[in-house]
Amino acid sequence: MATLKDFRNNIKPNWCPGCGDFSIQAAIQRAAANVGLEPENLAVVSGIGCSGRISGYINAYGFHGVHGRSLPIAQGVKMANRELTVLAAGGDGDGFAIGMGHTVHAIRRNIDITYIVMDNQIYGLTKGQTSPRSAEGFKTKSTPAGSIESALSPLEVALAAGATFIAQSFSSNLKQLTSLIEQGMNHKGFSFINVFSPCVTFNKVNTYDWFKENIVNLEETPDYDPSNRVMAMTKIMETGSMLTGLIYQNTAKTSYENHVPGFKEQGLANQNIQISEEEFNKL
């Protein structure tokens, strides 16, 4: 059985020392081993940004896509090879700006993949501009007088779009993050996991200390019921989207693959179709 080490390769990440993305990489590797995967059972698809490099740092199948397009690729990979565990990853700019159309539709489509957003509330790779997650008044090179726009709440968007699994975590909480990724991989549908991942080089506001002061951990919130959609929306709004933990899960809705005409009837929703070149050419 594979261990954490089997998901490591010999490529040294070129993230800045202290970047939150290191912990997310480690959590993915741990979670993959903990759920019993072998490297050949996992595909990691990423977009563009500092976070986009992650597909090259994990020993598994990897695809580094173009900006905002990790989700179309990841969904295609899963539909073509339904035996693979497919994980898409990217930053807040990648997923909530140029890729937002894909994010919303992937959520409501509910294909059985896990999507991790490495949310640092800034554009890191291009040296520090305001992202859709930056707070109103946030000053960067692109908004020297402070951002006029309000920050997007990805949790509210995901819930409104019909997500069947929503979680949020913090790169410093490796135990919680690993557990949530495992739960996301085991969930039979689209799993959305937003992870606060501080950019130590360009974001001097949303620092490790800032997150520690502002996070509301659901593990310390008694009587929270993640199957209750109304409770989830209320709590998200009450806490200004600063919740961490499993926020919402609907296990009753089956994933997209099970509803594709032909897949379900032939028992093919969770396995691959092998066709010959001759058959393929006739399609």
Ligand code: SF4
């Ligand atoms: Fe991480 Fe920011 Fe450095 Fe990019 S610029 S690697 S997000 S710390």
Ligand code: MG
């Ligand atoms: Mg970012």
